[in-house]
Amino acid sequence: MKRPAPIGLFRAAFVLLGKDLLIEWRTRARLNALVFFSLSTLLLFSFALGPDTKLLERNAGGYLWLAILFASTLSMGESFRIEYENACLDGLRLAPADARAIFLAKAMGNTLLLVALGGLLIPVMVALYGVKVVLGVGPLLATLALGCMALAAPGTVYAAIASNARARDVLLPLLLFPLIVPALLASAKAMMLVLQGDPMNQLNSWFGLLGGFNLIYWGLGFALFPRVIED
Amino acid sequence: MGKFLRMALPPIALGLLVTGHYIGLAVAPPDREMGDVQRIMYAHVPAVWIALMALTINFICSVVYLFKPSWKTDSLAEASAEVGLLFGTVGVLLGAIWGRPTWGVYWTWDPRLTTAAILLVSYMGYMALRRFVEDPEKRAVWSAVVGIIAAVDLPIIWYSVKWWRSLHQVQSSPKTVDPEMVLPLRISAFAFLAFMILFILHRYRIALHERQAEVALPDALPTDGPQANRTPGVV
């Protein structure tokens, strides 16, 4: 803004992130819609499975992650739709900043949104399904953050692709769901351990898997994203 | 070379297939434990091997395309993905059928089966992406990206499912293959390999032809072109 020289990668990313968060904050449309969508998903699980409280309690972690996953496909598709709407992406591409900064900004924005969503959903889940958080808030937040990051990195790349294709609403889940199976598996498993206690000390291996997944896909997304949005 | 392959390969492939499957069905001894049902192996195992080989070709083409764009690489990627999907589907179906008499169920959540199923869904998504993007250049780049990401995911899925399962039970079915079963297995594998080359070759020609037709008339297609992908706000 002040000088025409290319600004650094991380500064550019944070400027873009600030812009996205500001847009989100001004309308709050996306977060509102997502919260209601995932709340009703959580409710629907209990209707679909019947009032078996034991079952709900045991599987609460899995349901929470499914609700977040379904919401994430909506939210990530939206994060690029706003850029295509008024050809904003072309503007971003023309800016003297690294294209990879766009990936970082979008992925961080999606992560933050999902973490916020999860933060709102967890108390509801605790109340609805009657679970106890045995391991405490620290591991709970760590699981939430790692899991949301793992959904957001590949999701951002695929959302950028799908939002510009035909049938984008179908395409994003079609591409994303098989891909994030390891992340979903690990975060649901870790969440269940957090909720029910971890007598056999398995939590760290699931965190390791999530960490590795994050490392690989944040790296791949960072490297490949400029090719995705090039013209 | 291409002409020779196209003329000579069909009889070779068919001959190998008939020989391999004949030996497998009629000559090879039945398995000690699984009886005649084990004969499914001569179709199931090569199908899975060849599917993995075709998808490896797809991965290599995807990487190469990003470094050195060419319609030939893109067409080969499309061809290998579709053929890999064909062999993979056959392999998974046969595995499920084989599972019914041996395990008593069509499906178990063992790492191999689960990974194979996810693999199929991933590459169906890949093929859907190719179908849903009209702009040939974007389609090529995007499908290369998706091809790389999907291929990288496979080992992660494998290990994660393995860990996930190991908390419940340990899948143990070490299958020692009798020497008399090796011969039909090997012949069948080469037959499937020949079919893969044949299929990919023909599919590649179709894809390349489509690419050339698309590139030859970039703006002639009125509204079905890349413009239609944009949202109405964009002029």
Place this chain on the structure above:
Amino acid sequence: MSALMTLTVLAQAAAGEVGSGRIQGGWGYVWVSYGITWGAFALYSLSLWLRRPKNSPAGPKE
């Protein structure tokens, strides 16, 4: 000791039982499998034939 012997004998007997073809028949599964394989190859060949490049402007490309 004798218990161990008994167990060994029992185990061998069980192994023999398993060895003599636990799964009888099952040719139906085999034929369905091979049918799927051959059918898939045939259908895919047919689809390739139907999709073959037509009316190429400059004849065959190779």
